[in-house]
Amino acid sequence: MRREVPVIICFLAGALFIGNYFSPKLQPVAQVVNQWAIICIAFAYVLGVANIFRINYQVITRKGKDWIYKVVLIVGLILMIYLGIFRGVKEGTAFNWVFMNAIYPMQATMFALLAFYIASAAFRAFRIRSWEAALLGITAVLVMIGRVPLGEAVWKEFPPFTEWIMNVPQLAAKRAIMIGAALGAISTGLKVLIGLEKTYMGGE
Amino acid sequence: MRNFFEKLEKLDRRVIFIFVGIALVLPLFFPLNIKFSVTAPVKSFYDAIESLPPGSKVLLSADYDPGSMPELWPMHLAALRQLCKRNIKIICTQLWATGSPLAERAFNLVTVGEYHKQYGVDFVNLGFKEGREVVMVSMGNSIPQTFPTDYHGNKTTDLPIMQGVTNFGDLAMIVNISGGLPGTKEWVLQVVSRFHIKLASGCTAVSAPEFYPYLQSGQLVGLLGGMKGAAEYEQLIGITGLGKRGMDSQSVAHLVIFFFIIIGNIAYFSMKLMKKEKE
Numbered sequence: 001m002r003r004e005v006p007v008i009i010c011f012l013a014g015a016l017f018i019g020n021y022f023s024p025k026l027q028p029v030a031q032v033v034n035q036w037a038i039i040c041i042a043f044a045y046v047l048g049v050a051n052i053f054r055i056n057y058q059v060i061t062r063k064g065k066d067w068i069y070k071v072v073l074i075v076g077l078i079l080m081i082y083l084g085i086f087r088g089v090k091e092g093t094a095f096n097w098v099f100m101n102a103i104y105p106m107q108a109t110m111f112a113l114l115a116f117y118i119a120s121a122a123f124r125a126f127r128i129r130s131w132e133a134a135l136l137g138i139t140a141v142l143v144m145i146g147r148v149p150l151g152e153a154v155w156k157e158f159p160p161f162t163e164w165i166m167n168v169p170q171l172a173a174k175r176a177i178m179i180g181a182a183l184g185a186i187s188t189g190l191k192v193l194i195g196l197e198k199t200y201m202g203g204e
Numbered sequence: 205m206r207n208f209f210e211k212l213e214k215l216d217r218r219v220i221f222i223f224v225g226i227a228l229v230l231p232l233f234f235p236l237n238i239k240f241s242v243t244a245p246v247k248s249f250y251d252a253i254e255s256l257p258p259g260s261k262v263l264l265s266a267d268y269d270p271g272s273m274p275e276l277w278p279m280h281l282a283a284l285r286q287l288c289k290r291n292i293k294i295i296c297t298q299l300w301a302t303g304s305p306l307a308e309r310a311f312n313l314v315t316v317g318e319y320h321k322q323y324g325v326d327f328v329n330l331g332f333k334e335g336r337e338v339v340m341v342s343m344g345n346s347i348p349q350t351f352p353t354d355y356h357g358n359k360t361t362d363l364p365i366m367q368g369v370t371n372f373g374d375l376a377m378i379v380n381i382s383g384g385l386p387g388t389k390e391w392v393l394q395v396v397s398r399f400h401i402k403l404a405s406g407c408t409a410v411s412a413p414e415f416y417p418y419l420q421s422g423q424l425v426g427l428l429g430g431m432k433g434a435a436e437y438e439q440l441i442g443i444t445g446l447g448k449r450g451m452d453s454q455s456v457a458h459l460v461i462f463f464f465i466i467i468g469n470i471a472y473f474s475m476k477l478m479k480k481e482k483e
Contacts, residue, residue: 017341021398027345034342035349038335045334090356091308099305104270107302111271115457119224120217123464127472137469141462147409147432149240150455163243166416175417 007195014193052077139165206478212471220464227460231452238455245419246436249404249426250286252377258291260376261369265391266310268383269302272408278447279406279434280310280381286441287379288319293365294327295375297351299339299386304332304355323356324363331355336386340394344372377402377425384408388415388424396423406433 013033020030056070083095090096126137145151146162191197242250256262264283268276287294294315298304307329315321330351333339342350347369348360360366368374378401382388388405392415396403402425405415409430418424428437431454434447 031342031345031349034338034345037338038333038342038350041335041338089304091305091312096305099302100309103302104273107269107271108273111274115228116221116224119457119461119464120220122461123215123217123220123468126465126468128469129472137465141465144458145462148455148458149238149432149435149451150459152240153238159241159243166413167420170413171416171420174413178417 003198003201006201007198011193011195014189049077049081139169206475209471209474209478212467213475215468215471223460223464224457227456228453231456232449235449236452236455238452240432240436240439240451242436242440243433245427245429246433246440247426248419249406249428250437250440252402252404252425253283253286253290253292253379256290256292256376259293261293261295261365261374262287263372263375263378264294264296264307265299265378265380266296266303266307267299267387268306268381269300270306272383273306274446274450275408275430275434276381276383276406277306277310278431278445278450279428279437280306281314282434282437282441282443282445282447283379283381283406284310284314285318285443288315288321288326289441292376295347295365295369296327296329297339297343298332299336300383301332301334303383304329308355324358325365328360328363328365329355330360337390337394340386340390341398344395344399347371372399372401375401377404379403380405382407382411384411387411388418392418392423406437409433 016026016030016033020026053074056074059065059070060067060074080095080098083093083098087094122140126133126140128134128137143162143165145154146158146165151158151162188197192200253262264287266280284294296307296311298307311323311327311329315327316323321327330347331354333351335342339350348366351360354360354363372378372395378391378395380388380391380403382391382405388403388407388411391403391405395401403423404426405424406428407415407430409432412427412429412433415424415427419427428434431447431450434445435451436447438445438447
């Protein structure tokens with residue numbers, strides 16, 4: 001029963017949503033199940049927070065590797081939960097202040113560092129070692145230059161040319177990948193629905 | 205000579221970092237003001253909003269975080285400006301928790317600060333709801349049920365802007381500012397073909413190629429790709445915002461990367477030639 005019941009629930013839920021896609025008559029039922037799903041996902045957050053506490057608490061108590069960072073994580077987590085629940089999240093609140101003055105610049109910094117690493121990676125990766133590498137390197141350089149104003153200043157037709165690269169060769173390859181991936185997803189979805197694929201339940 | 209090319213081939217990445225840093229910073233102080241034209245996907249984005257009658261309601265989904273702000277914030281502000289100029293009512297949602305404070309700030313800066321629009325009448329921030337695709341599908345059935353209260357705790361059904369809004373059928377189009385997953389791809393897959401609503405997307409430059417198939421098939425009515433997309437969009441609206449100001453830096457940085465790729469290949473081929481001669 002431990003395996004059969006989840007498979008039956010999964011099948012019924014899947015069949016309901018597939019049915020809802022084609023028939024508006026199932027909409028009221030599907031909407032109720034949608035609300036259940038949103039509530040379940042919200043509970044997953046509680047589970048996630050509990051898990052963060054459990055794992056990090058273990059490391060802190062035995063003073064494991066980087067335990068001091070775990071303390072910062074737990075303190076930050078408790079602080080933000082407290083501020084968010086008891087002091088509100090609107091502009092002008094302490095929660096918003098921490099978000100705008102700590103999370104915002106830190107995340108922006110992490111993303112900005114990418115520019116430097118991409119430059120370094122491009123220097124090493126775009127070596128013309130083969131025909132395929134030449135094709136990749138030349139296309140990358142053309143798109144890179146053509147998609148900034150400087151490219152247009154060098155050659156007026158650069159932007160339309162890069163748009164052609166994006167709209168024809170790039171798009172053809174991308175669409176082929178997408179269709180392949182979609183067929184794979186349909187097949188996996190069907191296997192899950194009819195109970196042939198059970199790895200989502202854990203175990204063997 | 206061999207020694208020189210060997211060093212060049214294994215150039216310390218910190219040297220590259222310094223050059224990229226200078227290339228990014230200098231144009232901010234000494235702008236080059238390089239002119240540029242508007243590409244078709246951006247023009248389509250602009251035209252799609254421009255074609256809406258004043259008073260129609262648009263869903264603006266701000267699905268991003270501060271990490272992708274340099275690229276998405278300028279287009280978010282620009283989209284708000286065009287919507288306000290056209291007197292289009294804005295219903296804003298976020299599928300990323302970190303998107304809510306950004307959406308709120310954008311409203312305060314543009315909608316209230318520049319256009320003096322009234323909250324609850326001309327625009328509303330419904331806030332964040334966890335559930336990704338489930339939330340999208342749920343909104344297709346009922347927006348007030350999916351978002352019973354707005355970001356400020358007001359009952360959604362009490363707000364004047366929400367009168368007559370049940371689901372996507374009551375909206376003119378969706379504008380999605382997308383930083384990743386869930387974002388434009390999920391809006392296309394779950395909403396566009398199913399609920400027959402127009403979708404325009406503003407996304408990061410790195411994810412733009414993924415959305416070109418949707419643009420060509422008509423599932424997207426317009427696409428702003430990265431900061432360049434935002435800059436072109438600002439040009440169409442007739443403003444000089446963060447997108448346009450960042451273009452010089454991006455141009456020079458791309459040029460520096462281009463030169464490093466050339467240098468790397470010169471060093472690589474020189475070393476290869478020298479090895480052959482030695483043999």
